[in-house]
Amino acid sequence: MNLSLKKKIGIESLITSFSNTQNQKALEEQLLLDNACLYVKGSVGSGISFIIANSFKTVGKTMLFLCEDREKAAYQLNDFERILGEDNVLFFPSSYRKPYQTETTDNANVLLRSEVLTKLGSSKKPKLIVSYPQAVFEKVVSHATLKKNTLEVIKDSRLSLDFVNEMLFEYRFNRVDFVTQPGEFSVRGGIIDVFSFSNQHPYRIEFYDDQVESLRSFDVATQLSISTLNKIKLLPNTSEGFTKAKRKNIIEVIAPKGVLITQNFDFISARLAHFYEEALSSFAALDTETKHLAPDVLFTSKENFIQTASMLSLVSLTKSAALNTQENHFFKQSPQPAFNRQFDRLIVYLNDNHQKGYQSFICCASEQQAQRFKDIFEEGEETVHYKTLVNPLFEGFEDVDAKIACFTDHQIFERYHKYQLKTTKAKKEALTLKELTHLEVGDYVTHIDHGIGTFGGLQKIDVEGNQQEAIKLVYADRDILYLSIHSLHKISRFNGKDGKVPKVYKLGSSAWKSLKQKTKTRVKQIAFNLIELYAKRRQKIGYACDPDSYLQHELEASFIFEDTPDQSTATADVKKDMESEQPMDRLVCGDVGFGKTEVAIRAAFKAVDNSKQVAVLVPTTILAFQHFKNFSKRLNDLPVRVDYLNRFRSTKDKKQIIEDLKIGKIDILIGTHQLVSKRVEFKDLGLLIVDEEQKFGVAVKEKLRALKTNVDVLTLTATPIPRTLQFSLMAARDMSVIATAPPNRYPIESEVVRFDEELIRDSISYEIQRGGQVFFIHNRVENITEVAGMLQRLVPDARIRVGHGQLDGKKLEDNLLQFMDGSYDILVATTIIENGLDVPNANTIFINNAQNFGLSDLHQMRGRVGRSNKKAFCYFITPPDSAMSSDAQKRIQAIEQFAALGSGIQIAMKDLEIRGAGDLLGGEQSGFINDIGFETYQKILKEAIEELKENEFKALYSDKVETPKAFVKEIQIDTDLEVLFPDDYINIVSERLTLYNRLTTLKEEADLVQYQKEIEDRFGPLPLEAEALLDSVRLKWKAAHLGIDRLLLKKNQCIGYFIADQESPFYQSERFHALLVWVQQHADQVNMKEKQTKAGLRLRLAFKGIHSVQQALQILPDLE
Secondary structure (H helix, E strand, O other), X not given: OOHHHHHHHHHHHHHHHHHOOHHHHXXXXXXXXXXXXXXXXXXOOOHHHHHHHHHHHHHOOOEEEEOOOHHHHHHHHHHHHHHHOHHHEEEEOOOOOOOOOHHHOOHHHHHXXXXXXXXXXXXXXXXXXXXXXXXXXXXXXXXXXXXXXXXXXXXXXXOOHHHHHHHHHHOOOEEOOOOOOOOEEEEEOOEEEEOOOOOOOOEEEEEEOOEEEEEEEEOXXXXXXXXXXXXXXXXXXXXXXXXXXXXXXXXXXXXXXXXXXXXXXXXXXXXXXXXXXXXXXXXXXXXXXXXXOOHHHHEOOHHHHHHHHOOOEEEEOOOOOOOOOOEEEEOOEEEXXXXXXXXXXXXXXXXXXXXXXXXXXXXXXXXXXXXHHHXXXXXXXXXXXXXXXXXXXXXXXXXXXXOEEEEEHHHHOOOOOOOOOOOOHXXXXXXXXXXXXXXXXXXXXXXXXXXXXXXXXXXXXXXXXXXXXXXEEEOHHHOEEEEEHHHHHHEEEOOOOOOOOOOOOOOOOHHHHHHHHHHHHHHHHHHHHHHHHHHHHHHOOOOOOOOOOHHHXXXXXXXXXXXXXXXXXXXXXXXXXXXXXXXXXXEEEEOOXXXXXXXXXXXXXXXXXXXXXXXXXXXXXXXXXXXXXXXXXXXXXXXXXXXXXXXXXXXXXXXXXXXXXXOOOOOEEEEOHHHHOOOOXXXXXXXXXXXXXXXXXXXXXHHHHHHOOOOEEEEEEOOOOOHHHHHHHOOOOEEEEEOOOOOOOOOOEEEEEOOOHHHHHHHHHHHXXXXXXXXXXXXXXXXXXXXXXXXXXXXXXXXXXXXXXXXXXXXXXXXXXXXXXXXXXXXXXXXXXXXXXXXXOEEEEEEEOHHHOOHHHHHHHHOOOOOOOOOOEEEEEOOOHHHOOHHHHHHXXXXXXXXXOOXXXXXXXXXXXXXXXXXXXXXXXXXXXXXXXXXXXXXXXXXXXXXXXXXXXXXXXXXXXXXXXXXXXXXXEXXXXXXXXXXXXXXXXXXXXXXXXXXXXXXXXXXXXXXXXXXXXXXXXXXXXXXXXHHHHHHHHHHHHOOEEEEEEEOOEEEEEEOOOOOOHHHHOHHHHHHHHHHHHOOOOEEEEEEEEOOEEEEEEEEEOOOOHHHHHHHOOOOO
8 A cells, every 4th residue: 555545544534533523513514504603612733623624524615714823824734735635725825025015025925825816716626725814914806807817828729929928028027047936937949938826836838830839837946847738827926916906805705605714813803903004004105106006905904804704604713802693612622741752651641542442643744753653662561552644733632522632743752843835935046056156257267287267158169160169268368278068077167265366377388287296196195194094994893783772762753853864864874884893984064953963962872872982072162061961961861971071170070070981980971182181091982973073183183093993983074075075085984964954944034234223122122032042243352342232222131141262261161151051141252152052042143244254154153043943033234235345245145045054065165165175184285275276176186086096005995896997087079060059049158058067977878868858848859969969978988988088070080099098908908809800890991090199109090981970979889
């Protein structure tokens, strides 16, 4: 039975057990009448979802469920979607706007609103709509107006492209290069892409002359088709324009047959009254020259709401003063009891329920959670009576009449449960990442053979009368190099330190070559040492841990956030390493707040569970204490003793700790580099965890090496030095990357603001009022106390503390610790907080003069907030744009753009963490990176390691599976044929460049076929020149396989030069012998001889009468 069917059956059985109770039947009978006015009492949590869902199924009327705010509506919506299936449930949001401020509209929400209206208008089936006061406040246009303004496009019908184009302009759609949000369209050849307001995904309409050839919906992020359609509707933005159209509120749309359900009728009417007053004052403040519609036309007032609500059946979940004739319906439900993660209590409770004749269900978020319950219950000896449903609900409840207890996993484990809404926010992110590595004219680029030049864009050049596309690079003294689109992989954007201008080389000068050679020798030395260490470790035998125990399961299930797939793999990898005999040496790389610490805690517990001791090494005193608190809190209920060492522990404490450690009383010891001193001795050390590795000096690392040859080592780092570099620097150290954010964490709301006392006061008061704390970063010690004074003046009753590096150590420690414990509301500090100070309760941060910080600093500081399940705010206070340097403006823009969790990697790419990369290699390294650019440095490093693996360390890597050896690393192809994407096929230059770039990275036929599919999907059938381009890639692969490293396709002949190095093992290989035999057999078509070239004698292969790439591809032999 497949999973979704199983889910459906599970949830169905729950629904039916409800539908048979007296109360439920009585409620449904009432709802069948028109104009009922009911008060439903006693329902709790997700219980109400089942009551309403049941009524909806039986009564068969359209229902509108009004919640108190957007968040409650979202949870309610998720419940209904899971109980009734997504097709029957619609979400009706507000278009996010303040009255009369059209620029605050969110098109994604306008789309959802239109979707509700079109579905209500076009289908006869009843729908359950979930909404909230702000959304109902905005009136909607009538169905007739909608119909009049919808363009229907049907497959195979006659319709001209120009007509659609004009209609879209009339509907006020914007023409763009690539469609990313509702209200946009683009035209490419015979294809129109349009994002209508009637569908979650944009449409792609392909024309053949004046006929609609195909209709598809496509995905914004990849721009690729999702599914084919027969008919689509193009709908304009219904919330704007239409000045003459009559508008009504959403309740009128479903009256008189529908049912209105309100969580709190009086609260909703009060909210509407408040919004209406706001609208009136905004309307009064408008300039009178442009004519605006009056508030009563656009918005719903309280009176209007109450009057329309009386036109249909009404159910309220709280007693209302405004509705006097309510008939009462009582349900006997109670909320889910708190088990405080004590599973023995839960087991007793479930079994008691079973004896009382109750059915108990546990609703889990995932199969994995369901499995965890099973494992935990199986550890106990007795049977536990319960059923699991993989169907997360918002809140658990018990229903006395239906004899059902429905518990949720997130309440049992005390985790945070997050709702999911369809929005198109993520899609905007997709396009910005591309722009990071995107080349602009004038950017510096490094060409691996010729050094650093400036990028001059794509240029058409004429080769033997045929058009070709090439990349123009400008070097010193106006030297110009045209680079074939086949050699794109040789150039990369130059990323040096903080936008420093690099030295531009002369073409053909030896300066670049010697610099490259010098770098390579140095890098090889470093790589050699690292691989040697790795080799030593490979020969040692460590301790193999046992598989997980039930305590381990319990610890993992109680994690407050949901595990992300990356986190699960990282955890699984770490455990696998610990269970094997070879000592573990793993690096876990993940962004700020992605749960690296959680992976470490699980690993630590596993070691302790196997009677080993654990050492956790951290860079700063504060972090030691922080980790001590975190570890203690997570391992609180388990038999583990955690302690910490740092410079603030008294001598007496230290002495005691060292003694206890020696006799094995302490299981986990956390500390700064005191841990590696001679005095500290472990009884039986099994695991060493190094946190924030990039902050340790070489000396500490050397001491560690002595300590750790046969101990498991787990290293954590957040500064994401791009993957390959990190991986190769560690020379084959195992690595896990955690790149996805926990699903139930909010991104941080980032805003760039001017210094404004009122805003600062309001934000701080809001934060303190919801019980949170505030960071205020001010990076100048001389007037930091004045800033604290100003904040005290703005918020007189706030408790404020100051922290900076010039304070006395003990005092600073006290201030920070008290702030962590929540004794103070505001911490005014310098950047001392960026290194891992973790205050889950602090959810607002101000960064004063943000323009003076580097990108990664800003990102690290922003990562200090938003660590719990509350929405966090980050304000970057900057002077007006005119007063900032252009670099600072770019940085601020970038940080605002990448507010999504996990954008650390992107930010690091943008700001290239050169310092981090430098530290890992010792001091002298970063100089090179600055001279040659980061990515080129990576390439050289990769080459060095490959060479070492093939020669000096061949034995070490011999157990890796042998792949057929590639003798040719890269091949050059020169041709006078037209191989390119023509202008009239892809007319956007940057897009052509991106596609050429991707083409050079493809390695296999399957990838190439996929690539072709994607391009045809986006731009229509390939023209001949583009086909030749794809074939030229196949030709390169084939020639390289035959040992050819330069291929000429010119003047109707095809000439291939073999590897220049006469000593190359290629000439001894079977492949070369097979080729010789083939040449002898086909002497009439081909000739093979040695030819004198600039670079000495070269062996070459020549074919005559070759007029196309396709022909050349066919004539080269296929050899194994």
